[in-house]
Amino acid sequence: MFKATKSIRTLVLGMALTQTLIGAAGAQTTAPPPLPDGVFAAERDIRLATAGSYALDPMHTGVVVRVSHLGYSYSIFRFDKAQGTLTWDPAAVAQSKLSVSVPTASITTNVDGFAKELAGDGYLKSASFPDATFVSSAFRQTDAMHGKVDGQFTLLGKTRPLTFDVTLVGAGKGFMGRPRIGVNARAAINPQDHGLPPFFTDPIEIVIDTEFERAP
Template sequence: MKRILLAAALGLAFAGTASAAALTYKIDPNHTDVVVGWSHFGFSNPIAHFGKVDGTITYDPAKPAASSVQVTIPLSGLNSHVPDFDEHLKSADFFDAEKFPTITFKSTKVEAAGEKKLKVSGDLTVHGVTKPAVLDVTINKIGEQPMAKRAAAGFDASTTLKRSDFGLGKYAPNVSDEVSIRITTEALVPKPEAKK
């Protein structure tokens, strides 16, 4: 009887370790949005969305410091819901999307910051300029995505940046230099590759 109980205890311990193992997830662009907001002369607070996000998230719940994030945001996914304004933002006045077609973020450090909270530091490259950025992250859910039938992870994140740090300071301070960034993302463990 003792052997059976010991075997059961070891099995439970192993199962707990397995569920807490680090997994690498592929960002689902259909359930990911990057929202940037700013003040326009103090009268309004417009926003723009960046879709088509691509990247990977490695998350280790047992050891957050072993986690990492790598993301690419194509400027082709920029959408303010005002087509003329989108073209202006993509022009040389701002992002110069023809010369710098993507925004990238690569983490350099991940720290636990409380229950279901992380602090993710990394290198953000916008408009050809790389600066450090820190994201305050909330872990929404880790588990099986019921439609995909695969392991999934969901996170929200936020930060505030100065656009002038990246050479995008046109019209400041009338159009605020500081911009708020909110991110929501769902990511899935990739499907196993089909055997050849």
């Protein structure tokens, strides 16, 4: 009995030592490398994006629309260009202002040749109405991570009120002393409100992932 107990105790101690060594090795291999000087990772704290004028970063922006394909599925279209400005103050969010424009001819799709057709006179009429725009009228913060931005959305020359539900992704000191704030924003439009053809049978969801960088 004594020998059996001693053997079990030795086995338990050995397992504990093995787990400790594995844990230490894992901690050493998973430690992230340091960031370059002047580069700071984001945190989920809007206060880290200090007050000022910000510009939309087109290289870190995705504008996607989810369109019902006659009720069978959702087609995903992406717009590859965007520009915009944000006047931001984390201490007075309600006073913030946003203006964004997206060239409709920058639409892309997985269907060969369809993007050119979508930009044409049968759909987005990009030659006559080159940009879709959104201009804010109110910022409404709901908690530390979420809010709503009300404004006027213009497409095909028709302007309608629209509200985006906004989620903070991250904010921080950014790069080389230029703070950044990144968000996900979602809204839905009625295609017939803007004169799109009956092919679009259901509301179109707009999904935007973007970063804004403070001007020098």
